[in-house]
Amino acid sequence: MTRILVSEVGPRDGLQSIKQVMPLEAKKAWIAAEAAAGVQEIEVGSFVPPALLPQMADTAELVAFARTLPGLNVVALVPNAKGAARAVEAGVHGMSIPFSMSETHSIRNVRKDHPAMLAEIRAVAEIASAGGVHFAVGLSTAFGCTLEGAVSEDAVVHLAEAAAEAGAQEFSLSDTTGYADPAQVRRLIRKVRGAVGDMLTSLHLHNTRGLGLANALAGLxxxxxxxxxxxxxxxxxxxxxxxxxxxxxxxxxxMLNAMGLDTGINLEKLLEVRTILRDALPDEPLYGFTPDAGPMLDYNERIAK
Amino acid sequence: MTRILVSEVGPRDGLQSIKQVMPLEAKKAWIAAEAAAGVQEIEVGSFVPPALLPQMADTAELVAFARTLPGLNVVALVPNAKGAARAVEAGVHGMSIPFSMSETHSIRNVRKDHPAMLAEIRAVAEIASAGGVHFAVGLSTAFGCTLEGAVSEDAVVHLAEAAAEAGAQEFSLSDTTGYADPAQVRRLIRKVRGAVGDMLTSLHLHNTRGLGLANALAGLxxxxxxxxxxxxxxxxxxxxxxxxxxxxxxxxxxMLNAMGLDTGINLEKLLEVRTILRDALPDEPLYGFTPDAGPMLDYNERIAK
Incomplete structure (x- = not known):
């Protein structure tokens, strides 16, 4: 059975776009409940300046809490070397920096062009190495950008290569803007693998146009x-x-469980975690087909029949 | 460029579960607008007894109308030989009969067990052959059944073989109940192809659990x-x-257009057709990510960059 790691990014990517600050205790309950459902990696927050994103001000406390949960890989996002130092101090297992393939998006988002980002990646890599922390780079807007439009696939390959040279240990291709399609996912993975090989392990997909699961399948x-x-x-x-x-x-x-892939996650328990979100963030819409549609047929029953 | 046929089944499968009868003129407008957007095949209705499904009572008139639209392949569903005779008389290009792989579902749905259905398929094949009409069999509940649970994949293979022997010219695998997953789609296509070869051309997918597009990708x-x-x-x-x-x-x-596959369909024009549905069926929810999310990046621009 192929093992697939589902990395929960809700406490970071989910919450960062929400105005209402989720109380620390609710975040802890969420993280603990997902871990109990079998989720093995959670991005608990990001080490951005608290003044910029008050929602993420408690990330260090969440890291400390999540580290007490057995078997959980605790990761956080860092925008720069300053954040990386805070992440290492807080005790993360791993950290990742978003590196926008669209230079326009990079400048707009973190006020850094590509050379400045590569310098930052080198600095973060040194901090990670000194702290014994795993360090990944998220190649964001890799499938296109709402500001720049199409992003050159060759540019993504070259920037990934440069980031590897700067010390990245692992890569994720990130569909920040929901532009990815399955053919592009396959093409870009092959191209980037040609440059950085098996260091490309991960996809960060959005479901903006409903293609999220099809893109995930293409990645698998x-x-x-x-x-x-x-x-x-x-x-x-x-x-x-x-x-x-x-x-x-x-x-x-x-989908993964139905395909007979090994996520280690109990779907029924995972579905129960939604109530924590609903109670803590009553104004936020929650998405998903699974809660309404009822369970799938059991994979083993299906194969046996 | 690979050509993919998107077969619009809304006027049949969409409307058959809706109480409000859509007026004939609105149905005509819908069909004409989709054809104008580049849709090349439409299942315009089904030849079931009008008393059973009043929504489908105007199918013969719709066939006659749709036949006037240039380049459109006009198909209809038939439940049995009686319906097939009416379909041929109405002038369809093709017709299909649903053959439920779950015998419980078949008995509940059309009061016929598998041998009775095979006899019906043979009778329909003769009518189709005499009328010069293309005849397809839809292997429904092929991926599982809400009544029976898992459906034996070997049984699907044997029933497809028997239906081919009875005169079916083409096959579709139908996920009537929304239970299909991408691994199963691949597995079942390979198995059924082993029995009926290239006569299996088509998938009829539901999006009950959000896996519709991932399953479509697996089929492609x-x-x-x-x-x-x-x-x-x-x-x-x-x-x-x-x-x-x-x-x-x-x-x-x-998804297909973004992948660079040739559907011949203009997405912007297709999206405009939704207003016909919204006006004629104001109480029916319309689904889809595309209308809200805005257009994808252009495939050619993406490849060129």
Missing amino acids: DEGITTLDASLGGLGGCPYAPGASGNLVTEDLVL | DEGITTLDASLGGLGGCPYAPGASGNLVTEDLVL
Whole structure:
């Protein structure tokens, strides 16, 4: 059975676009309940300046809490070296920096052009290495950008290569804006693999145009083993207009489990975690087909019949 | 460029589960507008007894109208030989009979067990052959049944073989109940192809659990060239509880066009057709991500960059 890591990014990517600040205790309950349902990696927050994103001000406390949960890989997003130092101090297992393939988006989002980002990646890599922390780079807007339009696939390959040279240990291709299609997912994975090989392990997909699961399938076909998703499809990128809608964790797990892939996640328990979100964020819409549609047929029953 | 036939089944599968009868003129406008948007095949209705489904009472008139639209392949569903005779008389290009792989569903739906259905298929094949009409068999509940649970894949293979022997010219695998997953889609296509070869061309998918487009992608990978879909995701099967939600034509076309596959369909024009449905059926929810999310990046621009 192929093992697939579903990485829950809701506490970071989901919450960062939501105005209402989720109380620390509710975040803890959410993280603990997902871990109890079998989720093995959670991005608990991001080490951005609290003044910029008050929602993420408690990330260090969440890291400390999540580290007490057995078997959970605790990761956080860092925008720069300053954030990376805070992440290491807080005790993360891993951290990732978003590196926007669209230079326009990068400048708009973090006020850094590509050379400045590569310098930042080198600095973060040194901090990660010194702290014994895993360091991944998320190649964001890799499938297109609402500001720049199409993004050159060759440019993505070259930037991934440069980031590897700067010290990245792992890569994710990120469909920040919901522009990816399955043919492009396959093409870009092959191209980027040609440059950085098996360091490309992960996809961060949005479901803006309903293609999230089809894109995930395309990634699995190309050997992707980590898929990001957000419980209830919470959130998106506040800096890319119209880029709402993370891949829904529940629907992704339904698909993977139905395909006989090993996620280690109990879907019924995962569905129960939605009540924590609903209670803490009553004004936020929750997405997903799985809660209404009822369970799938059991994979083993299906194979046996 | 690979040519993919998107077969619009909304006027049949969409409307059959809706109480409000859509006026004939609105149905004509819908069909004409889809044909003008580039849709090349439409299932305009079904030749069931009008007393059973008043919504389908005007199917013969719709066939006559649709036949006047240049380049459109006009198909209809027939439940039995009596319906087939009416379909041929009305002038369809092709007709299809649903053959439920779950015998319980077949008995509940059309009061026929498998041997009785095979006899009916033989009778319909003779009528089709005499009338010079193309004849397809839809292998319904092929991926599971809400009444029986898992459906034996070997049984599907044997029943397809028997239907081919009885005179079927073409096959569709139908996920009547929304239970299909991409791994199963691939597995079952390969198995059924082993028995009936290239006569299996088509998938009829529902989006009950959000896996519709991922399942479509799995089918494309296995060489499927026809995909059924319903504008706005209208409808489902009234006899299979919980089996709502056809694949949304707009989202399917968005995915196929984005992948550089040749559907011949203009997505912007297709989206405009939704207003016909909204005006004629104000109480029916319309589904789809495409209308809200805005257009994809252009395929050619993407490849060129």
